[in-house]
Amino acid sequence: MQLLIIHADEFGYSLTGKTPVAEEIDSNLKDEVCFEEPLVVFCTVERGDENDVADIVERAVNAIKEIANKLKPRILVLYPYAHLSSNLAEPSSAIVVLNALKTGIEFFYPVYRAPFGWYKSFKIACKGHPLSESSMHIVAAPLLKKTREDVVKDVESRFLILNSDGGETAIDLKNKDILNDDVLKDFPSLRKVIAYEEFKVRECETPPSVSAMRRLEIADYEENSDSGHLRFYPKGTLLYKLLSGWAEDIALNSLKCMEIETPLIYDWNKSEIKGQGESFHERHYSVFVPDEKSKTGGFAVSKEFVLRFAGDFGLFSMLKDAKISYKQLPLRFYEFSKSFRYEKRGELSGLKRLRSFTMPDIHSFCLDIEEGFNEYQVLYKKYADLAEAADIEYAIVFRIVEEYYDKYKDKIVELLKYSKKPALIEILSKMKHYWALKHEFQGIDSVNGSCQLSTVQLDVEDAKRYGINFISDTGEKAGCIICHSSIGAIERWMYLLIEEALKKDIPVFPLWLSPTQVRIIPVSDKFVDFAVELKENIYKSGVRVDLDDRDFSLGKKIMFAEEEWLPYIVVVGRKEVESGILSVRNRYKGRKNFNLTSEELVKEIKNVTKDMPYRNLILPDMLSKRPVFFG
RNA sequence: GCCCAUGUGGCUCAGUGGUAGAGCACUUCCUUGGUAAGGAAGAGGUCAUCGGUUCGAUCCCGAUCAUGGGCUCCA
Numbered sequence: 001m002q003l004l005i006i007h008a009d010e011f012g013y014s015l016t017g018k019t020p021v022a023e024e025i026d027s028n029l030k031d032e033v034c035f036e037e038p039l040v041v042f043c044t045v046e047r048g049d050e051n052d053v054a055d056i057v058e059r060a061v062n063a064i065k066e067i068a069n070k071l072k073p074r075i076l077v078l079y080p081y082a083h084l085s086s087n088l089a090e091p092s093s094a095i096v097v098l099n100a101l102k103t104g105i106e107f108f109y110p111v112y113r114a115p116f117g118w119y120k121s122f123k124i125a126c127k128g129h130p131l132s133e134s135s136m137h138i139v140a141a142p143l144l145k146k147t148r149e150d151v152v153k154d155v156e157s158r159f160l161i162l163n164s165d166g167g168e169t170a171i172d173l174k175n176k177d178i179l180n181d182d183v184l185k186d187f188p189s190l191r192k193v194i195a196y197e198e199f200k201v202r203e204c205e206t207p208p209s210v211s212a213m214r215r216l217e218i219a220d221y222e223e224n225s226d227s228g229h230l231r232f233y234p235k236g237t238l239l240y241k242l243l244s245g246w247a248e249d250i251a252l253n254s255l256k257c258m259e260i261e262t263p264l265i266y267d268w269n270k271s272e273i274k275g276q277g278e279s280f281h282e283r284h285y286s287v288f289v290p291d292e293k294s295k296t297g298g299f300a301v302s303k304e305f306v307l308r309f310a311g312d313f314g315l316f317s318m319l320k321d322a323k324i325s326y327k328q329l330p331l332r333f334y335e336f337s338k339s340f341r342y343e344k345r346g347e348l349s350g351l352k353r354l355r356s357f358t359m360p361d362i363h364s365f366c367l368d369i370e371e372g373f374n375e376y377q378v379l380y381k382k383y384a385d386l387a388e389a390a391d392i393e394y395a396i397v398f399r400i401v402e403e404y405y406d407k408y409k410d411k412i413v414e415l416l417k418y419s420k421k422p423a424l425i426e427i428l429s430k431m432k433h434y435w436a437l438k439h440e441f442q443g444i445d446s447v448n449g450s451c452q453l454s455t456v457q458l459d460v461e462d463a464k465r466y467g468i469n470f471i472s473d474t475g476e477k478a479g480c481i482i483c484h485s486s487i488g489a490i491e492r493w494m495y496l497l498i499e500e501a502l503k504k505d506i507p508v509f510p511l512w513l514s515p516t517q518v519r520i521i522p523v524s525d526k527f528v529d530f531a532v533e534l535k536e537n538i539y540k541s542g543v544r545v546d547l548d549d550r551d552f553s554l555g556k557k558i559m560f561a562e563e564e565w566l567p568y569i570v571v572v573g574r575k576e577v578e579s580g581i582l583s584v585r586n587r588y589k590g591r592k593n594f595n596l597t598s599e600e601l602v603k604e605i606k607n608v609t610k611d612m613p614y615r616n617l618i619l620p621d622m623l624s625k626r627p628v629f630f631g
Numbered sequence: 632g633c634c635c636a637u638g639u640g641g642c643u644c645a646g647u648g649g650u651a652g653a654g655c656a657c658u659u660c661c662u663u664g665g666u667a668a669g670g671a672a673g674a675g676g677u678c679a680u681c682g683g684u685u686c687g688a689u690c691c692c693g694a695u696c697a698u699g700g701g702c703u704c705c706a
Contacts, residue, residue, distance in 0.1 A: 204700060204701070206699055206700070207699095210698090210699070214642090223697080280705095281704080283704085283705095310706095339706085341706085343705075344632055344703075345697095346632075346701080346704095347703075347704060347705070348699095352706095353704095353705070353706085359706070451706075452705080452706055486706075488706065491706090492706065523663080523664060524664055524665095525663070552668090552669095553663095553664060553668075553669055554665060555664085555667060555668065555669090556668050557667095558666050559666095559668060561666095561667090562667055563667085571665065573664085575665080583666080585666065591666090591667095593666070628642090628656065628657075630641075630642070631643080631655080631656060
């Protein structure tokens with residue numbers, strides 16, 4: 001809310017016509033009014049003010065009261081004035097706020113409110129003394145966290161385990177013995193998540209991926225950046241691109257989402273941005289811009305931007321302005337976006353917890369809960385497919401408001417059937433956040449820690465809050481049901497892929513994600529020509545293949561390949577040149593050697609990686625041409 | 632942010648109140664090999680940074696920064 005307050009000798013206005021948003025006024029009211037010795041409060045209600053009318057009004061009333069007490073005007077004139085801000089509230093909510101403000105002021109001062117939405121001509125004679133003019137920007141308190149805690153205080157939750165056959169077992173999370181209960185005996189992954197998330201059981205070990213990500217030349221710390229911003233070497237970049245490619249494929253080819261791209265920085269002075277920031281505990285990066293008017297340099301005081309801390313801003317802002325008909329629903333959008341959160345120093349951890357991370361987000365805007373739930377199921381299944389394809393350990397946790405659980409339990413069971421897993425269900429006595437229902441796939445690392453990957457949230461409130469409406473079949477505005485979802489941060493997938501590999505005796509990535517799929521090692525440089533030809537042939541079939549042409553002994557080159565977790569190692573020498581049969585070491589089969597032709601090898605690889613994204617190698621395929629990034 | 636631990640060549644680590652050492656990697660040479668380390672030589676370090684104590688600090692003390700763990704928070 002923006003206020004311009006003027007202490008005047010005289011103030012008068014007359015109505016000259018209606019604007020399209022004019023409020024109805026009492027016909028008895030005079031068209032022309034004049035006040036002596038008033039305090040005129042020009043007031044602009046801004047978008048976001050309606051979120052917490054009581055708070056914003058209280059603040060405005062206090063500010064006005066403070067000035068009025070000093071100046072002792074005869075009357076206060078509350079004058080709706082749209083021109084103090086470029087970020088106006090909806091007219092209907094502006095009227096609500098203005099009326100509340102009038103009521104608030106009436107308690108201590110006589111007040112007159114000019115009509116909203118009329119063209120008016122006005123005359124004002126400002127007194128001109130130092131206190132006679134002031135302006136102020138009233139924003140809601142940064143108290144959201146507290147108020148949320150207050151809201152959450154009387155939300156009760158209970159937990160149960162829901163099986164894919166619909167069977168329920170209530171569990172008491174006050175009692176740690178549940179971890180050894182028979183209910184969890186057959187579901188070790190779910191047990192780990194409950195232990196880690198609910199009982200805070202910690203192994204106090206460093207996840208081995210923290211050093212492995214560097215040793216494998218996937219990711220590394222970047223000393224010239226801030227903590228929590230990593231650099232990715234070519235192998236890490238390939239992993240990242242493959243995972244992103246998968247996310248994109250789901251979004252664009254399978255779900256036919258519209259893809260958008262929105263800014264990375266947003267105006268911190270906009271109330272909707274600030275409002276969200278507060279719910280993230282103001283853990284954002286601030287971006288200041290140079291003050292162009294300043295001759296001595298420095299930053300513009302009036303401008304502050306934030307690096308976005310979630311992916312929703314751009315999309316929501318775009319849709320707020322869009323004209324949407326019920327006939328177009330559901331609408332699906334995809335955005336691949338980097339988010340920035342200024343996490344506390346001690347919260348950062350390898351690839352698990354970063355200050356910048358990448359989220360491929362899918363949002364579906366739906367007609368009603370039914371349609372929302374259909375979308376929910378579609379998204380859930382896609383994300384479950386990825387978790388299976390990436391071959392990582394995960395468990396499912398649902399969080400649901402009681403009434404929705406009663407109504408939609410069957411649909412959840414359907415999803416659990418699809419996943420062939422049970423889930424931990426948290427049932428909330430009432431709404432705690434904007435969602436009525438959400439689930440998380442909790443990935444599990446090699447030290448029994450867990451972290452959230454994919455999530456889908458059925459949001460029944462935000463559309464109203466952000467003004468995302470569609471026109472219904474009766475021609476009225478209605479709020480959408482929003483399905484928020486993300487496959488999860490790409491960096492976290494990388495984290496869990498490395499962790500999952502390290503749980504095994506012979507660590508290895510899934511073939512479709514292996515930076516190099518086949519390594520060819522000539523026995524000596526006499527066989528390099530043959531090896532190059534073989535490499536070219538395999539490469540043409542769409543397999544990531546490279547060739548170790550360095551001057552190391554055979555044994556050493558094998559060792560290097562093993563340390564890189566190479567899935568297939570092909571040694572070529574005189575025997576292979578003569579017979580055309582390759583000796584292939586297969587890491588998925590206990591590093592045993594098999595005799596295959598190159599066609600059979602390609603066929604096997606193609607078969608295993610069927611339907612998965614593919615990208616070419618993004619490193620030189622001759623190892624002698626590759627720099628050593630680490631070690 | 633708080634508590635604990637760590638910081639020595641590109642990597643993994645020894646070591647000492649009198650300014651440093653190994654293995655690997657790197658460069659050059661020899662070796663032309665059959666499934667986890669063939670051989671030799673060379674080059675590489677203000678011992679995280681800044682202060683303090685000391686005749687003298689990489690070592691002792693303090694602060695800062697970075698990394699890991701716990702709390703808190705979270706995708």
